[in-house]
Every structure is written in C-alpha cells, then in structure tokens.
Amino acid sequence: MNFSGRFTRVLKRMIVVGLMFLCALAFTGPVQAEEGLNTHEVKQGDTLYKIGMKYGVSVQQIQAMNDMYGTMIYPGQELILPVTLEEWEEDLLARLVEAEAKGESYAGKVAVATVVLNRVESPLFPDSLYGVIYQSRQFEPVDNGHINDPASHTSRQAVEEALSFQGFDGGSLFFYNPDKVSSAYHNDREVTVVIGNHVFSK
Structure with a gap:
C-alpha cells in the first residue's frame, strides 16, 4: 500500500474516533451537572x-x-443565580410534587417544589435537579415508583411559581409530615414554615 493510501486510512480512523468522542459528550446523561451552573x-x-x-x-x-x-x-x-430548568426537568419536578404533595394545598405544592430547587443550590446536596430527586432515600415517590405517575395541571403551575419564588422563601431544605415521621434529625432543625400536614425546615 502506498503512502497516500495509508494516510487516507489513518485520517478516516481519526475522523471516526473524533465522531465517537463527540457523540459520547452529546449523549451524556442528565445525572452530571456542570460545576458552577447556577x-x-x-x-x-x-x-x-x-x-x-x-x-x-x-x-x-x-x-x-x-x-x-x-x-x-x-x-x-x-x-x-436562580435554578432554571429544561422542559423534561420541569416535568420531573412536577411529577415529584404531584406524588409528594397529593392532597396538600397549592401553597404546599409550591413549597415542596421550592425545597427541591433550594437543594440544587445547596452544597449539601447534588448540583442537578435529577441528582437531587434521585438521591438515595430522600423522596418516597422515587422508591415506590409514583415518581412515574403523570403530574396534574396544578402541580405544573406550582413548579412554575416555585421557579419564580426562588430567593424569596425561607431557605427550606427539608419537609416532613410529623404524623408519619418522628425523628430527632428533623426536630433539631429550624422550622421555616408549616403548611398543611408538612413542616418545612432548614
């Protein structure tokens, strides 16, 4: 094989490898978030x-x-900066709100969504919405599969309001129902607000 033929084969191999690398970057899953995104x-x-x-x-x-x-x-x-979400992330958050705050008031739904957004900003939690929601043993709907149930229009509206509400809340990072959960971990935290059956704290 002459030099020209070998050069052409090497060039083609380099192009293929380069394309594979670019595809790998393009299709990286949503678990990883950019540092300093917000x-x-x-x-x-x-x-x-x-x-x-x-x-x-x-x-x-x-x-x-x-x-x-x-x-x-x-x-x-x-x-x-406030957290901004892509369409699929808004849907994911709305589904979590629907499952976590079913039967709660609209204000309670907004507060649940706000807790998740605050966690994205907090150094104590993963720095992406996907990472926060799917962090091990944090949200019951993830464990029982109800995270996959469709969200209501009200839960979607609550997410939109929570996105606009960032920075104006009390910095809540946790919520729990004291009738269902009793834990010193929650009792030692500063309560920011009580809405319906949920106590919010930081």
Missing part, C-alpha cells in the same frame, strides 16, 4: 439588568438570591 462571575460592563436578561431571570430575583439591597456589583463578584 452562578455568574461579574464582568466589566455587567449590570444586574443585563445579567437578568442573559439568563432570563428578574433583577429582583438576583438580588434576593444574593441578599442584595441595591444594584451595585463589581468585576469578579460571584453571583448566585
């Missing part, structure tokens, strides 16, 4: 308005997420 490092010329427009969130939410009372920011500052 933060923004302020650049020269940034304003809260520009940052809000870039990520599709309000200035008020950015301020609430970062305990800010004004609009002054500076280059190099790391801002925490």
Whole structure:
C-alpha cells in the first residue's frame, strides 16, 4: 500500500474516533451537572439588568438570591443565580410534587417544589435537579415508583411559581409530615414554615 493510501486510512480512523468522542459528550446523561451552573462571575460592563436578561431571570430575583439591597456589583463578584430548568426537568419536578404533595394545598405544592430547587443550590446536596430527586432515600415517590405517575395541571403551575419564588422563601431544605415521621434529625432543625400536614425546615 502506498503512502497516500495509508494516510487516507489513518485520517478516516481519526475522523471516526473524533465522531465517537463527540457523540459520547452529546449523549451524556442528565445525572452530571456542570460545576458552577447556577452562578455568574461579574464582568466589566455587567449590570444586574443585563445579567437578568442573559439568563432570563428578574433583577429582583438576583438580588434576593444574593441578599442584595441595591444594584451595585463589581468585576469578579460571584453571583448566585436562580435554578432554571429544561422542559423534561420541569416535568420531573412536577411529577415529584404531584406524588409528594397529593392532597396538600397549592401553597404546599409550591413549597415542596421550592425545597427541591433550594437543594440544587445547596452544597449539601447534588448540583442537578435529577441528582437531587434521585438521591438515595430522600423522596418516597422515587422508591415506590409514583415518581412515574403523570403530574396534574396544578402541580405544573406550582413548579412554575416555585421557579419564580426562588430567593424569596425561607431557605427550606427539608419537609416532613410529623404524623408519619418522628425523628430527632428533623426536630433539631429550624422550622421555616408549616403548611398543611408538612413542616418545612432548614
């Protein structure tokens, strides 16, 4: 085989390997989340308005997420951003809310969704919605299979409201029904709100 033929075969092999690598990147599952996905490092010329427009969130939410009372920011500052979800993630969260808060008020459904979003932001939990929901032994509907039941319109609305509510809640990371669960682990935590049968805490 001449040099030209060998070169062509090597080139084709390199292209195939490269395509396989790109496909592997493209089809990585949702379990892994990018580091720093919900933060923004302020650049020269940034304003809260520009940052809000870039990520599709309000200035008020950015301020609430970062305990800010004004609009002054500076280059190099790391801002925490509200969690934004893709369509499949909203559906997953709505199904969890439907199963966890069935029979609870609309406010209770919003609070359950908010707890999950707060966990995505918290260093104590996985940094993706999928990771938070499927973390071992955290949510009963995942264990009993009810996570796969379809969500109601009300649960979907509750998720939308929870997304807009980020930063304005009490930072709840846990919820439980004291009639069903009795644990010192929950009793030692600061209660943020009680809605219906659920006690929310952080």
